[in-house]
Amino acid sequence: MNLSALLAARAAKGKPVRIGLIGAGKFGSMILAQAKHIPGYHVVGIADLDVIKARASLARVHWDEDRYSASSLAEAVSTGTTHVTDDAASLFANSEIEVIIEATGHPIAGVRHALAAIGAGKHVVMVNVEADVMCGPILAERAHQAGVVYSMAYGDQPAAMCELVDWVHSCGFELVAAGKGMNFCPSYRYSTPSTVWDYFDFTEEQVAAGDFNPKMYNSFTDGTKAAIEMAAVANATELDCPSDGLAFPPAGLQDLAEVFKPISEGGRLEKAGIVDIASSREPDGRVVLNNIQYGMFVTFRAPDEYTRQCFNQYGLMTDKSGWYGSMWRPFHLIGLETSVSVLSAALRNEPTGVSKRYRADAVATSKGDFAAGEMLDGEGGFKVWAKAIPATQASALAALPIGLAHHVKLKRAIKRDQIVTLDDVEIVDDLDIHALRSDQNRLLDA
Structure with missing residues (x-):
């Protein structure tokens, strides 16, 4: 320090x-x-x-x-x-x-x-x-x-999550999950730049002042930014993305250790060692008590009974068993x-978080049914949202990364919630980036 x-x-x-x-x-x-x-x-x-x-x-x-x-x-x-x-x-x-x-x-x-x-x-x-x-x-x-x-x-938030993950490893605890808070409901998934301000408390004067980009804020709302950030965290921390994308389970501070542990232990995770989001809203829109909308967290397990007892003695927020604990940072100031x-x-000469392997990707996923010839409009737009999936899946599907989904034409029709592949679109520009990503497949962590 x-x-x-x-x-x-x-x-x-x-x-x-x-x-x-x-x-x-x-x-x-x-x-x-x-x-x-x-x-x-x-x-x-x-x-x-x-x-x-x-x-x-x-x-x-x-x-x-x-x-x-x-x-x-x-x-x-x-x-x-x-x-x-x-x-x-x-x-x-x-x-x-x-x-x-x-x-x-x-x-x-x-x-x-x-x-x-x-x-x-x-x-x-x-x-x-x-x-x-x-x-x-x-x-x-x-x-x-x-x-x-x-x-x-x-x-x-990604760098702050990397810092928390490093803290877990440095203390010798067993890392279970890392994530962040977010204001999200399933219905938000199909938000567009035309509807995005309905989800925020900004005044018309604030929006008109020019410091607010509707596509950027829409990428927060529809879950795209979450997918981008959590996939980046997975690449930096050697954690995994859930196999079917982020689940966004609602959870407040008091619930983190209970929710972000494996299903086999009574939690909501498909396995230990993944990233996900603590939603600040219930699926019906109710605000979660003690939510961490602006924060980041990790959950971890005590390696033995003595450490479990110390968790209790020093007031750590744990699950009911006392084996799983959570640590969080309540804010980030970008x-x-x-x-x-x-x-x-x-x-x-040190990074504050760096991608170590290619473990996860944020891939373009359709917001609706669109015909061949229509143009995709990228992150925060009207046509696609990003889904965070393991890199092995993204590579096998030849999925289109969300970063290359702007101003590309569909060669064939796609359906709502379908992952868009490279074969679905006309690739005419940005060939240098495609070549770089092809080289990056060497770093695929299977």
Whole structure:
């Protein structure tokens, strides 16, 4: 727990940690909101296709205009200011930048940016979980070969789950499950960008302010984001996805250890060692008592009777048997915490969560009956939701990953809740990503 001390020591020597940020949307804005309060933490450049919007984001999070007025990256380095550009490649080319934060949310662009940054010898903090779930294992392998860090973003739920899993292993407990809370009912599955605001308490004024993307929020609502994040966690922790996708059992704090244990032990899991979601709503829509909608959790088993007794003596929340316990973190602050990943990579050469194997995937699944010739519209759209399944199943089916399901044409009709395969669609673009995923099959963990 000494990142701040390590940073202070570097800053005292006049060697700040220099960063390039790609994407100045909601997550990027939160990163920037805190960056100005961390001495020795220098965002040298911000790349966004919409420079005007990026500057508006900086103003919204209370940056002084002169702080992001540098006319070049070289000027930004020499003066301690920030350069705003639409050219992400310039960040990779700058020798002073050591960490790239990829926060575009665009899976294909995210993969390409990560490859370019790794090729330039820079650490990568991948905020873009959509890219990570699609190609994370192969990107992690490329980064390791290049001697740089490829990391999940601290503050987002996957990295926090990885931290909890590491805690379980470090303590010598038996890991049973990892997951997060989420506001979900089965009927939410077929939400669209046209209906999504019905599921949130935002005012019309808040939505109109421009900080809320309907497709992004719809991906939270219909379960797509959950599938993406939980598949990424499975790849990072060597846990599995349920064989038929996430079950979303409702559970509050008091229920975690009882629910997230195997069916054979009275729980709801098909087996030990999987990821799933603790829904904050019952199937009929009632709110779950003590739900963990914004939190993350792990469940674990005592390895012997003595440890079981200690669970009881020290007030751990357990199931009725006392053998299974739970630990949780009640919140995550996404971009406000991402500096932890940046500093861990730059100062310790360690990721805050990284895909180790190809164990799970988030695959495109139809929201309705659609005819040949219709176009899929990707994550958070009208046509598909993502289902988290074991990678062995995804590979055997030749399933279309959700990250490649945007603006592709159906070659044949599909039915509601059908997993879309590569044979169902016309593959005309993004061949480099398909080739990368083909190579990633080497890392398939059977």
